Amino acid sequence: MILTDEQNNILHGSQGPLLQKYMQWMVRWGTAMNAERLVPVHNVHVSGVSAPGHMVIGMPDGVMKGMKEQIWDTTSFKVKAPTYTHVARITLDYADERGLEPDQQQFQHEIIERARKAGIVLTWSCAPYLVGVLPGKGQICAWTESSAVIYANSILGARTTRNGQESATAAAALGVVPEFGVLLDKNRVGEILISVETDINNSLDFGLAGYFAGELAGLKIPVFEGLPSIPVEAGKQISAALATSGGVTMFHAIGVTPEASSFDQAFQGGTPKGKYVFDGQAKKEVLNKLNTIKDGMIDHVMIGCPHASLDEIRTVADLLDGRKVDNNIRLEVWTPRAIRRTAEDLGYLQVIEEAGGKVLSDSCPAISRVSQGKAMATHSCKQAHYSQQLLGNKVALGTIEQCVNSAIEGRWLS
Amino acid sequence: MVIIETVIRIKGKGFASGIAEGEAVVADTRISFWGGFDPKTGVIVQDGPLKGENISGKIMVFTSTKGSSGTSGMISLAQRGNNHPLAFVNQEVDCMAVLACIVCNIPMVGELEVNPLEYIQTGDYVRVDGDNGVLEVYKANIHA
Numbered sequence: 001m002i003l004t005d006e007q008n009n010i011l012h013g014s015q016g017p018l019l020q021k022y023m024q025w026m027v028r029w030g031t032a033m034n035a036e037r038l039v040p041v042h043n044v045h046v047s048g049v050s051a052p053g054h055m056v057i058g059m060p061d062g063v064m065k066g067m068k069e070q071i072w073d074t075t076s077f078k079v080k081a082p083t084y085t086h087v088a089r090i091t092l093d094y095a096d097e098r099g100l101e102p103d104q105q106q107f108q109h110e111i112i113e114r115a116r117k118a119g120i121v122l123t124w125s126c127a128p129y130l131v132g133v134l135p136g137k138g139q140i141c142a143w144t145e146s147s148a149v150i151y152a153n154s155i156l157g158a159r160t161t162r163n164g165q166e167s168a169t170a171a172a173a174l175g176v177v178p179e180f181g182v183l184l185d186k187n188r189v190g191e192i193l194i195s196v197e198t199d200i201n202n203s204l205d206f207g208l209a210g211y212f213a214g215e216l217a218g219l220k221i222p223v224f225e226g227l228p229s230i231p232v233e234a235g236k237q238i239s240a241a242l243a244t245s246g247g248v249t250m251f252h253a254i255g256v257t258p259e260a261s262s263f264d265q266a267f268q269g270g271t272p273k274g275k276y277v278f279d280g281q282a283k284k285e286v287l288n289k290l291n292t293i294k295d296g297m298i299d300h301v302m303i304g305c306p307h308a309s310l311d312e313i314r315t316v317a318d319l320l321d322g323r324k325v326d327n328n329i330r331l332e333v334w335t336p337r338a339i340r341r342t343a344e345d346l347g348y349l350q351v352i353e354e355a356g357g358k359v360l361s362d363s364c365p366a367i368s369r370v371s372q373g374k375a376m377a378t379h380s381c382k383q384a385h386y387s388q389q390l391l392g393n394k395v396a397l398g399t400i401e402q403c404v405n406s407a408i409e410g411r412w413l414s
Numbered sequence: 415m416v417i418i419e420t421v422i423r424i425k426g427k428g429f430a431s432g433i434a435e436g437e438a439v440v441a442d443t444r445i446s447f448w449g450g451f452d453p454k455t456g457v458i459v460q461d462g463p464l465k466g467e468n469i470s471g472k473i474m475v476f477t478s479t480k481g482s483s484g485t486s487g488m489i490s491l492a493q494r495g496n497n498h499p500l501a502f503v504n505q506e507v508d509c510m511a512v513l514a515c516i517v518c519n520i521p522m523v524g525e526l527e528v529n530p531l532e533y534i535q536t537g538d539y540v541r542v543d544g545d546n547g548v549l550e551v552y553k554a555n556i557h558a
Contacts, residue, residue, distance in 0.1 A: 025513075025516055027429070033509055055491065056491070061492070063494045067491070070490075079474075146481060162483055162508070164487060165487050166487075166490075166513060167516045180509070243481060245480075245481075246481075247510070360542065388461075389449055389459050402503050
């Protein structure tokens, strides 16, 4: 890689050992991925700015200390590009109820204070685009959340590789990222074709199409033909599903997404390396695979993976208005703090709480590793997939309407 | 009894430097280390061919990482508890795997001249040279 004099000086320690380590990571990562240079980053979405939470409980002594030192590092510099936080591993709301020890709560308060001083915006969300973090076409980003990476590249036309907490932190500290992968035009070419030959009626259908395509795509860029235009809620679902079954960085939808006005533009004049059909049968198969509840028994309902939009909260509130969540069911809606505040202003929050539901912020069950039961209903392919592995849940997957009506009914309405 | 050791040497590219050797865990599968791996124990929890396998102290030979951006964070956390794999050998290279190996100082090779999944079986002893992009597989053939 060719570095500027300043970058080279940082690499040799001119700005201290922390920035030196971050520059080493960026240079090694870039060199391995064939980057020729570091380029300015316009927008960072960083994970790991959070107390360790339940993740480290039960690990040997010293692990918590090491984690805390690493987290401390992430707030030890002034950011060089706008930087927004991914979800935290804990939520300070209901912290005691969730069995979080006081020292972790105290640590979270300290990190929040340090992050403010570092210039980090505490969005605490896996869906930063819901709260105004909307990089424009061509903007270089370093985003962590895998579904948001796909959303940014595919729907916003911004450019970000997949990032871990270390590379995003380094990008925030240094203001640059190595230029490789989808940061370059030539690597944004579609590779496989997914022909959609079934009705796509709602966000769930977009999610199922994404889960189907991600398994086939692996690390490749899938191109959908026949997909309708994508509302933000559906964009969340297709992106999250692609990033769950596969290791996808971006997709195209012909006639829909900004770099795919035509088949030729999506494939940059080339031909697909594979062609697959997503039909009614394929849709049913994905749904059956993720649905592991066969007896209708559920004990909790999770809405907001990725985090719920204001309109999804409105939908939940409308469905619950004047009704009650069954006594044996816990209903949780997870959303960014900023949207939760607005939902309160608009009265949605009160309706949901009066019906016995909860609206929570900053985290989610899969990240915090705190499950509210053993049998979850959700609208998200991603939550369905990970909840089974991480929390040992059985899962029912359906639309938001199905989920909320099932919460009222006390059993899964398939 | 005669033990004839065969060494297969496969050239590729080093993605993260360092040298490690040990027993291989091999599968044609993509793994999300956040959500698919328990850093507290070193066990793969993701559904698929490696479910239940403890990979701590092993050389991971698999198709690629996938899924979450938490791969580097989870390998790093596993390393703090000494539950981490010693090296990565990937048929396809995801930048998340590369980042994880770089920040954890774990060697990684990829872009091999042949598909490593066809030449290595679980239990084979392998040596990963991330500095030179070379993978060596030791096959012990025992003749009675």
